[in-house]
Each structure stands twice: as C-alpha cells, then as structure tokens.
Amino acid sequence: MSEVISKPELNNVDLEPLLIEEINNDFNLIEKSATNFDPRYILRVFRELGPLRRKLTSEALYKAIDAKYPNDHPNKAYLLDNVRYENGSMEIDEGDRDKDNDVEMQGDQEILPELDIFTHLLVQIYLHDQNDLKKLNQLNKKVVIALKSYNRRTLDFIASKVWFYIARTNELLNKLVPIRSELLLALRTATLRHDNETRASTITLLLRNYLLTNDISQASNLVEKTEFPTTVSNSLVARYYYYLARITAIQLNYSDAHEFAISAIRKSPQSKFSTGFLQSATKLNIVVELLMGDIPELSTFRDPLLEQSLVPYLAVTKAVRLGDLNLFSSTLDKYSATLKKDDNYNLVLRLRQNVIKTGIRILSLSYSKISLRDICIKLHLDSELSAEYIVAKAIRDGVLDAEINHEEGFMQSKELLDVYSTKEPQEIYDARIKFCMSLHNDSVKAMRYPMNNNRINLKNDLESKEREQDLLNYLQDGSDFDFI
Structure with missing residues (x-):
C-alpha cells in the first residue's frame, strides 16, 4: 500500500519543474503582449489555461510567484499566503530557488499590471478549484482594488476573466445582491473606457445575477439600457x-x-x-x-x-x-425534480393549455361534430363550461377552424382550407430568407484578409502621394519641367 501511495507523489515531484516552466512561459507571453500591444499572446495563454488549470498545484504556483515578484512588491505577501503548502508555512531553500528559477527575477524587476492581474487570476482559479471560498472572497476584495488602480487596454481580456470569478464566488456564497454595485460600477467604467470584453462579461454576469434572484424586470431594464458589444x-x-x-x-x-x-x-x-x-x-x-x-x-x-x-x-x-x-x-410528477434543477419547471407548467389545445385540435380533425360533454370526458376537464371556454379560446387563437353551437352544446368543424391560400408559406419563406441573410452577414464579419497585400497597397499609395506632393512643390517653386 505504501508503494502505491508514494508513486503519485513521485510523479508530482517530477512534473513540478515542468509545471513551473509552463507558468513562466505564460508570464513571458503576458509581458510580450503588454509590450507589443498585441492581444493575440493573451488569447494564446487563455487557450492553454484549461490544461494548466487541471494540473495546477500550490507548490508550483508558490515557487513561480516567489521567483517572479520582487521581495518589496506590496502584492507578493498576500498572494503567497493564499497558495501556501497545506502542511503549514512554506520555506524554500535559497540554493533550490536559484536552481529552479532565474535569480534576476528577485531583483529590481518591475511587475507589469497585466502580469500582476494575471497572477491574481491564477490564484483565484486555484482557490476556486480547492473550494476555499473564504480565502477566495478575501482575495477578491484586493483584486477589485488592484483592477481600479490600473487603466490599460491590454488588461481587458484578463479583467473580464477576473470579474467572472468574483461573481462566481459571491454566487457560491449566496451573496448575490451585495456584488451588484461592484458589477454595475465595473460596467460603467468599462463603457467609458471602451473596454468591450469587460463590458460584455459584466453584462452577462449581471443578467445571471438578476435571473438567479428572479428580478426579471431589472434584467429587462438592463437589456434595454445597455448595448452588448458584438465584437467579443x-x-x-x-x-x-x-x-x-x-x-x-x-x-x-x-x-x-x-x-x-x-x-x-x-x-x-x-x-x-x-x-x-x-x-x-x-x-x-x-x-x-x-x-x-x-x-x-x-x-x-x-x-x-x-x-x-x-x-x-x-x-x-x-x-x-x-x-x-x-x-x-x-410526466410532470415524475420529472419535476429535474425540471426544477434546470429552472424550466414554471415554463413547463404553462404547457398545460397547449396540451389541451392539441387534444382539441386532434378531436376537431377526427370528428366533424362533437359535443362539449364528450370533449370534457376525453380531455379529462372539470366541466363543460371550462371545455366551452377552452374551445372558444382555441378558435380565437387560430388553433381550430371551427364554430361552437352554444344552444345545443357542440363544436362543428369547418372544411379544411388549402394551406397555400394562407400566409403560412410566406412567413416560413421569410424566416428562411432572414436566416440566410444573417448567416451571410456573420460569415462576412468573420472573414480575415491577408495583411501583406493591404500593407503593400498602403505603401504604394503613400509613395504616390509623396510623389504628387513633391511634383506640386516643384511646380510652385519654378517653371522648369526637368522633374517630369
């Protein structure tokens, strides 16, 4: 038994340097994205964040943060406190530290805001996966302060992820109402800064918050008064x-x-x-x-x-x-627990009238003339009066093509009409045209054009404009046409 337990521990020790190297590679990509103002490197990090998340350990995260942050950085202490070893305080030998990580990282290197917020994101993910919600909630308060202190467009993608975990933490702690003010403030700030990614993230988080508390009117007001960015x-x-x-x-x-x-x-x-x-x-x-x-x-x-x-x-x-x-x-009694878990139980309850309408429609197709009493018996309704009301409503809604004889108490179906004499084929054709047009527009928006051709054309245009300007200047200076 002892050999079986020690084997995974050995594997974790062997994989730890590789995991630290992977975290440092993400750090380098974040820095490259910040210096070059190119978000593609951040998107690449997020594509690889899933596999990294599944094998993230406190030891590797601790060593990576300790090696990257300077000792005098104000955020280093509480970041390391949140990822300490489970067996107490963690002590790393200076020789091992110099061996596993670059020594110059412990010097006077400045931590970029993008790297700082991304490190907070990694700690958030680790605490969330460890289900340590108390620590995560305390960390989120400091993350919000850190986000408010920065104003850089290269932070947009990272900030949207950070806000997701902040809202998720409050949802798990059942603190849905207190987080709304911070989300609304973040939405206002992102709108003023034209931060589309954070704006889209906070809008969806607010809508989820309102739906979880059944504040449908507030969710509808938010949709009406905000414009969701389509480029996210x-x-x-x-x-x-x-x-x-x-x-x-x-x-x-x-x-x-x-x-x-x-x-x-x-x-x-x-x-x-x-x-x-x-x-x-x-x-x-x-x-x-x-x-x-x-x-x-x-x-x-x-x-x-x-x-x-x-x-x-x-x-x-x-x-x-x-x-x-x-x-x-x-069926409703059998699957009520599943429908309530999916938040669709109240919507399914509304289908009772549809079931009755469908039953009446089947009866109208089967019988050209049927009494309201027979309808009441076949559909298991309470009384003939309720059957008469339901049939009348179905006729008004266009479900049935029939008429009611109130004196004798029966329903008389009319002759079936040709469907092509109605507007139904036109409506279906119109819906298909709209779908094809929207698909075409989305495809055009998603197209990517090669940059080289555009740059060559742009360069040629600039050169031609410069030649024209030189020619005009020469003509204004003198009457000699040797330039031509």
Whole structure:
C-alpha cells in the first residue's frame, strides 16, 4: 500500500519543474503582449489555461510567484499566503530557488499590471478549484482594488476573466445582491473606457445575477439600457443570447425567445467543455418551441451529447404531441425534480393549455361534430363550461377552424382550407430568407484578409502621394519641367 501511495507523489515531484516552466512561459507571453500591444499572446495563454488549470498545484504556483515578484512588491505577501503548502508555512531553500528559477527575477524587476492581474487570476482559479471560498472572497476584495488602480487596454481580456470569478464566488456564497454595485460600477467604467470584453462579461454576469434572484424586470431594464458589444468572443455572445432567451420566455415573448435560444446554440463553442451550456440552451429551446405550438424535431433528441439529458423533455414533448392531459400530469410528477434543477419547471407548467389545445385540435380533425360533454370526458376537464371556454379560446387563437353551437352544446368543424391560400408559406419563406441573410452577414464579419497585400497597397499609395506632393512643390517653386 505504501508503494502505491508514494508513486503519485513521485510523479508530482517530477512534473513540478515542468509545471513551473509552463507558468513562466505564460508570464513571458503576458509581458510580450503588454509590450507589443498585441492581444493575440493573451488569447494564446487563455487557450492553454484549461490544461494548466487541471494540473495546477500550490507548490508550483508558490515557487513561480516567489521567483517572479520582487521581495518589496506590496502584492507578493498576500498572494503567497493564499497558495501556501497545506502542511503549514512554506520555506524554500535559497540554493533550490536559484536552481529552479532565474535569480534576476528577485531583483529590481518591475511587475507589469497585466502580469500582476494575471497572477491574481491564477490564484483565484486555484482557490476556486480547492473550494476555499473564504480565502477566495478575501482575495477578491484586493483584486477589485488592484483592477481600479490600473487603466490599460491590454488588461481587458484578463479583467473580464477576473470579474467572472468574483461573481462566481459571491454566487457560491449566496451573496448575490451585495456584488451588484461592484458589477454595475465595473460596467460603467468599462463603457467609458471602451473596454468591450469587460463590458460584455459584466453584462452577462449581471443578467445571471438578476435571473438567479428572479428580478426579471431589472434584467429587462438592463437589456434595454445597455448595448452588448458584438465584437467579443463567441462564448460571451452565446451566454448573452441564452439569458435573453430566458428573460423573453418568462415575459411570454416566445418568438423572440426562440430566436435567441437558436442563436445561443449556434454561437456555442464547439468543444466538449461546452456540452453543459449546449444542453441548457437546447432544453430551453425545446420548451419555448412547445409553448409556441410547434413540436421539436426528433433528431434533436437523438444527439449523442444531448440524448441522456433530454429524456424528461422527450416525455413532455410526447405528452404535448398526443394531447393527453393525464400523461402530461404523470410526466410532470415524475420529472419535476429535474425540471426544477434546470429552472424550466414554471415554463413547463404553462404547457398545460397547449396540451389541451392539441387534444382539441386532434378531436376537431377526427370528428366533424362533437359535443362539449364528450370533449370534457376525453380531455379529462372539470366541466363543460371550462371545455366551452377552452374551445372558444382555441378558435380565437387560430388553433381550430371551427364554430361552437352554444344552444345545443357542440363544436362543428369547418372544411379544411388549402394551406397555400394562407400566409403560412410566406412567413416560413421569410424566416428562411432572414436566416440566410444573417448567416451571410456573420460569415462576412468573420472573414480575415491577408495583411501583406493591404500593407503593400498602403505603401504604394503613400509613395504616390509623396510623389504628387513633391511634383506640386516643384511646380510652385519654378517653371522648369526637368522633374517630369
């Protein structure tokens, strides 16, 4: 047993220098991005942050911070305190320190703001993964102070990630309301500084905060009074569209909610780590489609990534499609815990009227004439009066093409009309045209053009302008045309 336990420890010791080297490489890329004003290096660091996060240890992070920060830096002490060894205070021998890290880093080297905030981000991620929320909450207060002291555009991408972990910490500690003032202040500052990445991040965090506390009116006001930047990463855009879909669905605006949910699914990153978000967006889209009176395609439920999680929604879809009120009630009782966990239970409750409407529509197609009493019995309604009210509302909403004989108490279906004599084909064709146009516009925006050709043309234009200016100056100076 002792040999089995000591083996992983040996592997961790062997991998520690490689992990420290990887952290130092990220530090160098951050510094290169800050000096060259090129955000591509920061984006490269964030692409590799996931694998680094899964193997991050307190020992490697401690040594990397201790080697990079000067001893007199004011942030070094509390950063090291948050990543100390679990067995107490950590002491590193000076010989090992000089061996593993560059000695000149301990000198008078100045720490760039980008590097300082990125180091805070690494400590935030480590404490979050260790579930040490108390330390993380104390660190977040100092991170906010550090963010307010800097004003550099090369910090935008790092600051957006930092604010995410600040909001996530307060969410886990159930302190949703106190963080709103800081998020609103950060949103105002980012808007004034034209910091699109932080602005998009704080808007999505505020919308999530309002939805978790059921403050739908405040979330709607935020959407109306702010403009979400479209030039940010797809993950932020997808999250924003998802929250818009949930807000509009709660406000009974199902057509807009359906469009937002589809946009969130399309903008979702194509990786295995975004499966959870894709499941949540697909679940919401299925419920919204059912509330609109449509039935989702069967291929949606056969996706290998979504099949297992969509089992309750497939059962609800079957109940709505069959118009069986008893089946719908039993399905709701069976999967109520799952629907409440997905925050879709209240939306699914609204489908009861859709189930009844579907049942009435099936009856109208099966019977040209049926009494209200038979409708009440077949749909398991309370009384004939409620059946008459539901049928009348279905006729008014355009679900049925029938009429009610109130004196004799029956429903008479009209003859089926040709669908091409209605506006339905035109509406479907218009929706497809809009989708194709939006896809074309997004493709044009996503295109990248080679820089060399533009630079050559720009250089030629500058040279031609200089020649023209020289010619004009020469002509103004004298009448000799030897220059030509």
